[in-house]
Amino acid sequence: MYLRYPEFKDKVVIVTGAGSIPGKKPSIGYATAQKFAKNGANVAIVDVNETYGTHSLELLYGQGFEPTFIQADMGDKLQIKEMVNRVNGELGPPFVLVTAAGIEKVGQNFVEMPEQDLDRILDVNLAGPLYCCRGVIPYMVQNGGGRIALVGSIQGNVTLGEPTSYQLSKAAMKALARNIAFEYGSMGIRANNIEPGAIATGGMGEGRGPFPEEMRSRIAMNRRGHPDEIANVILFHCSEEASYVNGTSILVDGGWLAGGTPMKVSDNIPNDPDPRVKTSSK
Numbered sequence: 001m002y003l004r005y006p007e008f009k010d011k012v013v014i015v016t017g018a019g020s021i022p023g024k025k026p027s028i029g030y031a032t033a034q035k036f037a038k039n040g041a042n043v044a045i046v047d048v049n050e051t052y053g054t055h056s057l058e059l060l061y062g063q064g065f066e067p068t069f070i071q072a073d074m075g076d077k078l079q080i081k082e083m084v085n086r087v088n089g090e091l092g093p094p095f096v097l098v099t100a101a102g103i104e105k106v107g108q109n110f111v112e113m114p115e116q117d118l119d120r121i122l123d124v125n126l127a128g129p130l131y132c133c134r135g136v137i138p139y140m141v142q143n144g145g146g147r148i149a150l151v152g153s154i155q156g157n158v159t160l161g162e163p164t165s166y167q168l169s170k171a172a173m174k175a176l177a178r179n180i181a182f183e184y185g186s187m188g189i190r191a192n193n194i195e196p197g198a199i200a201t202g203g204m205g206e207g208r209g210p211f212p213e214e215m216r217s218r219i220a221m222n223r224r225g226h227p228d229e230i231a232n233v234i235l236f237h238c239s240e241e242a243s244y245v246n247g248t249s250i251l252v253d254g255g256w257l258a259g260g261t262p263m264k265v266s267d268n269i270p271n272d273p274d275p276r277v278k279t280s281s282k
């Protein structure tokens with residue numbers, strides 16, 4: 001079998017938010033897990049939602065891969081610790097961490113939104129990646145290095161009218177990548193922050209309904225991106241081909257920001273359902 005990135009063969013890779021909604025387009029996490037599996041990696045699919053996680057597991061088993069699913073809430077520090085320890089115990093020390101788990105609530109700013117929603121966004125999107133990194137870095141140091149891909153957002157760069165808390169959490173990924181690079185670069189760890197634009201995923205992408213024409217027209221390529229187009233960038237940045245890329249943020253938005261100020265999204269897109277709530281697979 002031809003492996004595009006042979007360095008990932010038998011390496012342990014954690015992808016958070018790698019579940020996929022049955023019957024919908026894949027998530028960025030799933031697309032990433034699939035590409036690592038295709039390159040021979042030993043992948044841990046982490047998701048809070050059992051239905052979504054099991055669905056990804058079944059899809060990958062159907063393609064001849066044997067990933068492991070770990071159900072864990074990336075908004076809960078204890079569960080993050082347990083997840084990392086379980087990966088290390090059952091699969092071996094993690095070489096790659098991809099933090100794709102994320103949520104957002106559209107429409108209310110941080111003053112108006114219920115405190116519990118504000119806390120939850122910061123717990124999952126900001127504290128989650130921070131504690132995942134805190135969990136894996138000691139293993140990476142012990143084993144001579146590792147790769148971290150944080151999944152930020154175009155919204156780490158601009159205000160799209162979505163809640164401050166989401167943008168705050170995504171902007172923080174820039175600083176987290178920089179800090180890890182600065183503190184652990186000499187120990188063989190590279191960390192970068194991949195910032196998607198509008199991506200047609202089953203949850204945060206198409207799951208929120210039709211793509212507003214006005215928004216599409218502002219994207220230079222006149223379309224949403226595919227989850228694979230983000231996964232490709234993640235794999236490249238974790239690979240030896242990107243051996244000197246460290247602590248940086250990479251915008252993958254089809255030229256959306258190239259056109260200037262993106263439109264406000266809050267009036268057009270309904271909220272995502274909380275993935276902790278089980279949904280039927282219809």
Ligand SMILES: NC(=O)c1ccc[n+]([C@@H]2O[C@H](COP(=O)([O-])OP(=O)(O)OC[C@H]3O[C@@H](n4cnc5c(N)ncnc54)[C@H](O)[C@@H]3O)[C@@H](O)[C@H]2O)c1
Nearest residue numbers: 017019027028047048074101102153198199201203204275
């Ligand atoms: N889709 C886009 O347009 C877009 C744009 C910019 C950034 N992003 C970012 O990319 C990442 C992935 O987005 P997506 O579109 O694939 O989303 P998605 O909703 O399709 O998939 C996200 C997955 O994460 C899981 N998840 C959510 N909260 C979790 C938690 N607390 N613990 C563990 N798993 C959890 C969900 O169950 C789901 O399976 C997110 O961080 C998002 O902010 C997405």
